[in-house]
Amino acid sequence: MAKKPDLLPGTLDMLILKTLTRGALHGYGIALSIKRLSDDVLTVEEGSLYPALQRLLLQNWVRAEWKMTDTNRRARFYTLTAAGRKQLGVELSQFEEMIAAIGRVLSDAREA
């Protein structure tokens, strides 16, 4: 199996928040969603997912409630809070800034 690229450090929280903008999801749903949307490039390790979710809960960026799934199983669904939405904005702009900066450096390197 080819080695999949690791998530850029610090991006997991942002990815989770972004995923949740489309509606409430449980942990497995979040992992699946990220995997599908990235065409299987990004895999969220369960080992980092749940600690990250707890962190977000603690910051009040997401809210959790127990609901029934389509298959009638109890699962914890996470929804984005207003504060989370704001945080996502902050993180997105920071991320874009960084990507742009990296891009500039890389293009410069190519020209040289």
Add this chain to the structure above:
Amino acid sequence: MLTRMVNKLSLLFSRQQFNDELNEEMAFHRAEVEKELVGEGMSPEAARYAAKRQFGNETKLREQSREAVGFQIETVMQDVRYGVRQLRKNPGFALTAIVILALGMGVSVAIFGFVDAALLQPLPFAAPNRLVAVDEKSALFDRSNLSRDDYEDWKRLNHSFSSLEVYTGTGFLLRTASYTEPVPGGRVSDGFFRTLGVKPLLGRDFLPGEDRPGQAKIVLLSYSAWANRFGSRKDVIGQTLNLSGEAYTIVGVLPREAAYAPRGSREFWVPLLDKTGCEQRRSCHNLDGIGRLRDGVNMQSALSEMQNIAAQLARQYPGSNQDQGASVMLLSELSVGNVRPILLTLLGGAGLLLLIACVNVASLLLVRSENRRREIAVRGALGATPARLTRQFVTEGLLLAGSGCFAGGLFAMWIITLLKRLIPKDAADSMPFLSKVGANMHTGGFAAAIALLAALLMAATPTLRLSFQQIHVGLSEGGRTSAGRMWRRLGANLVVVELVIAVVLLVGAGLLGKSLYRLLHVETGFDVTHLATVQVMAPDKTYANTEQKVALIREIERRVASLPGVMSVGVTSDLPVQCNCDTDWIRFVGKPFHGEHNEVNERDISSSYLPTLKARLVRGRLMTSDDNASKPQVIVINEALARKYFPGEDPIGKKVGNGALEPKSIREIIGVIADVREGGLDNEIWPAEYQAMLQGPDNNFAVVVRTAQDEKAMLPSLVKTLRQIDGSLGVFGEITMQQQIEDTQAALLHRFSTWIVAGFAAMALVLGVVGLYGVIAYSVSQRTREIGVRMALGAQRGAVYQMVIRQAGRLTAVGIGIGLVCAVGASLLMRSVLFGVAAWDVPTLAAVAVMLGVASLAASFLPARRAASVNPCDALRAE
């Protein structure tokens, strides 16, 4: 930030729910993954394993999630639980460590409590560092009392003090329901309490001018007198109180702190008023001065001003004031000056004991961490980070230190109560700071500091040990050698430290014990056995003139002599072995005189007093009952006086008088006795003169009785007889001579310090020897294989014995050697509390060396025997 804290806190309290929810969530996730894999065509069995594998270590995951949100407290509590389990699994170790720590800590906190109360806490007066004791200074005394005339001149002339006041002790006879009780009182100048900054609790203070002769008789009650004798009633102010037959009006009640005034427990305070017989002479010194330094004046300038004034008075009144200087010292020095060296000695001893206790516990911890190397290695291999392992050890160390220090705190309180109870009441009265000893901020802070140090030590020791180690070394048995050697070296060094401390404490205890022995067996010049003594205070109103006083003394001697079991009875103004005090300045008729002060102890005695003591007559005769007021005055002197002032002469028949050789002061020397010790056990013998009491009787005296049998049994009937003679006599202080000698301050302080330091030394000896045993036993257990090999190769059992004992012997020798050097140094520091024994007393040093040597050999004998009885086959197979 705040919401985060709140969230965290709420999580902390609903931990169970948090865990359940997390578990359920993860189970759901796994199930979904499983379903997906089955959907992709995997068998259900394989899918379950794959899901599990993908999920990874579930426990670790849970911990990570928890760590993300939880406080460290959870893991801390886990550590604590684990630590407690570890300690419970090994109760011997835990108990030993806790007991050793509690001992060391308890002892040092208790001693610190005394040191703090005596030396550190300020007197409970306003601005106590500006309060000084102001006194005269004579050729023989660094600090001697003021005379009233000198005081009045000093007060008038000085510019250093905003106020200069005096106090002196006195006694009152107080008639109670059953008998006449003599109670201690004080006479003070009017501003005495104002100067201290003490305000009456009730009523008023003495007003300026109220201490002059002829003023009204008024009295201030001490707090204890008010509480005990007047039931703390508010209406005592204005009432009349009969003291020694005179009516005094109560004007106020002093607060409790006034008991810290330089004279201990005084019940009634009155103004100076009329001059006593002594106060009418400038040469008679009976007052103590206190002054409050003016702003901007320091001790040095105050002292030099007072010295100038004293020099001026000496020129003005050469007869009485020649060579009289001045002394100014901090008031706080007064009550603690003589206990300071003892207290510091004890504190030093306690500190050493604490050190040895800590070293001992540290080496115990080392051995233990050594034994736990495999456990640590396994935990490390299973993924415990070094930080986590360190925290575990720190937690265990803190647990130990915490319980040890808690026990130590309780132990300290117990020791303090015990020590306070051991101090006799009379001695305690002169040390008012004792009431401040106990649980307070200072002792609490000191205890906390020790606890913190202990905790640091106990946490650091195994952690240090841990950092030396690599996991794979710990896992493999063979890695033992290097680590073992490391520990052996450290352990051996610690044992040497313990032995050194034990030597220092043992030598200290030995020297103090020898001092005490020397002190109690010092030559007193009389037979101290079978002597009962009691103090008598007769009311001046009833016994006003010489005839009445003489009649009382004669009656007392007659009635007491007729008691069954009494061999003889005598009366004296001062009992022996008390103090070089109540002195007189004498001048010898026919000898050159330049106004110098020939200061001698002066005692008024009845004719039967010296025979009752069994004092030895060297020359001439003793006085008889015929030497009364109608005859020329006669005195008996001691050999010290004869040696000093009549070298190579026969003093018998020579005459002495006062500085002016007034005719009424002239008396003739009729006899010389061998020195009777009048001063304290550790004071030098002073010249003394004994005057005939019948020629100048006083109303305060002591009765001394030589009994045929047990003198203690005589005391009650002695007191009863005296009270029968006259119910208005104050009869008090009944005690046997031997008890009195043992209760003198010098003996008390020595006995106290001897017992305490001996206790320290015993503990240090046990700890040191146990420490040595531990090191040797551990080393033998580590070398079992080596010993097996040696024996297999033909080493004799004797050689193995020798090898082990030689190792112990080397440690012991080094410990004792360094210890002896340190001990001599420490003893030099405590030279001032030693009596009649040098700091390098060879017998003591030798005895300590032999004792410790023998104890150490005994301690190493057991492991040596174990080593020698090793079966080579077993030892080799064990690996």
